Amino acid sequence: MGIVFTGITAALGDPFTVKRVDIRIEGNTITTISDSPLSPRPQDTRIDGDGKLAIPGFINAHTHLPMVLFRGLADDLPLTQWLTEKLWPVEKRLTADDAYWGALLGLVEMIRSGTTACSDMYFHVDAIGKAVLESGMRAVLAYGIIASRLDNHGKSELARAEDAITAWNGAGDGRITAAVAPHAPYTCGKSVWQSVVTLARRYGVPIHTHLAETRTEVADCYVRYRKSPVELLAAWDVFSVPTIAAHCVHVTPSDIAVLAEHNVSVVHCPKSNAKLGSGVAPIARMRAAGVNVAVGTDGAASNNRLDMLSELRFAALTAKAVNEDATLVPAADAVRMATTAGAAAVRIPAGVIAVGNRADIAVLDLSQVETVPVYDPLSSLVYAAGREAVCDVIVDGKFLMRDRALTTIDEDRVKYETKRIAVSYKT
Template structure:
């Protein structure tokens, strides 16, 4: 019998499907046809049925869905280390917002490419971005071949990109029109926060989200400082404020969601609000610990994000998984919460569901988009291997990723980036940093 021709076979690894049953196929293989997964199964079966000129050999390593970074500000790679060890509001107002006034389309494009290089290297195949000049983020992600949800950050003061707030609505609508239907770029609307957007503006942004059925992504209940500010201004918590405005629905992705009461978790559950959990950023800015085990028990969909590079300071979701697992154990004084498989699930299918992409990505199942990574395990720190979930969450790091495939395209092969010129991207970042140093105070 003739074997069916496919475009890529990834073989000779432990395949973690990341389905609900947490199926692992030992000595498994994945057949990829075009942008999609054709089949996943035992290597012998897949090879009997399919042939491909292109083969990726996992060499006994782990094959798993690409990681999903549910919240970041990609171009902030350019501000990595510019101001550390500060409270959120001071960090934002005294360093980050002033630095951002110097951004332009070209700088955001180049900073995003730098982020894409870091993400592809560390096994992230999809990221959700909130930033300025988001058209450039979309272009950079497309050019790097990295799947991305993109939305222009909207707030009630003049933006260095679009100018006055009303222009932000127009810019967002254009972004939606330009990218809706693209195979790897998904537009969204992204009000910055309830303390930076008026109630009317938040509503107008939601009208746009509903009209185009795109995600509505907002930093919400991130820190006690935000809570105090919103309470003083509106006499409510940020979540109560959104709920009373009628703005909580399944379109909403609430980034951070650190300061939530049990009643507010119940509101999230009822309204199908989804969460992007960013533990390292919350720790670094001393924002607090999001009640994630409680949210998961309540059935709230939670994805994992790094937040921007100025508050993390990297985009490595392997580190983020390790942190997430351990933070909640010590916070609840219960070592059984956030087990490795659950945390990996949060970084794959959870992130996909949070971004509204559960049908497309997040697990290795036929018909889904072919976003997958191969983690090499032939290293002292990953030998021997009893449990792949444990290794991925507690022992591996981003640098252990050997191959990255996004939408059926090999973006990294044997640790060589194929979709962008990494040396040129880094050289450009160093040039931009030299300009930034001239105008922005660097905290020492």
């Protein structure tokens, strides 16, 4: 039994070629892309592609899934105050059950906006992994380490990170992989980072961290180490391991050269950075220097949507606005950052619609009023479409959403449970 799209406009390959084709999916793989009509077999699911656009599913490269529970709990505050006075105290009360239902709510929101994979960093990883497994989503999971030294607490944080790798790397027939996630250079000390590098090498997994997010972080780093956060991690040999660095808002031209030289992937989280008043990451400069720039929403407490479509639109618009240059981050590049570049950053076998690749595809209906008429489908997607246009989502060859109906998650139950849990966080 397979899936056959007939007469669908699709963003194929890398870089994108956008054209009308038929596509066959068998098992978890894209097996045929044809300019001439394919004949669906009786057992195939046939999707009429008229008026629709198929893209590689969005890859949300930096998330903290259960933070949807704190959506709107602490708005309009700068990062340090938001984190230390609001978020960390409520996170201490978060149970594994809370994290499970929160993760499911986050996954529902992601699937509804065409996301097929996420790279998550949080605690209660087993609860998050269970939710991801049930959802059918592809994910890279990591335990968020916060430890200044390798004392008993530091060792226990490293042990939890290792437990997350052994439990989840390769789970769900390979849909789930793992990373090691030291929270940031300002929350983890040198000995902890060195152990992180050893752990990542031992298991062959990437490092996922927050880097150079605020001006204060960078200034404090210079005072403490006489180096920028980027220079510090390079000096500690962290970048000898494939690294996914979220934010990189405050980076100098020489920092950018270091990121490019070491093939560090940057995850641009423009709405989180804007909402926390952190600034705008220089993605045009980073991309021009050859840095792989992906896109992430960050957690819902600082965004407050897990909506990759609005994220990539904001990414394109802010790059144009701050540089006073309309030619920067054109529509196809914005989509590529949120798909192909994301897959390369988090090292998953998806992100490009091509024969032989994993079938992770989002389908959008461009016949909505806000996307009529369509001259350039990727322009319609980036500058006009809302996530309501997403109608089908396929991961590993299986529908997670079909005609806007979720197939793996009981959405009403998830909303009920998360509203129940949220009551305890209101006080």
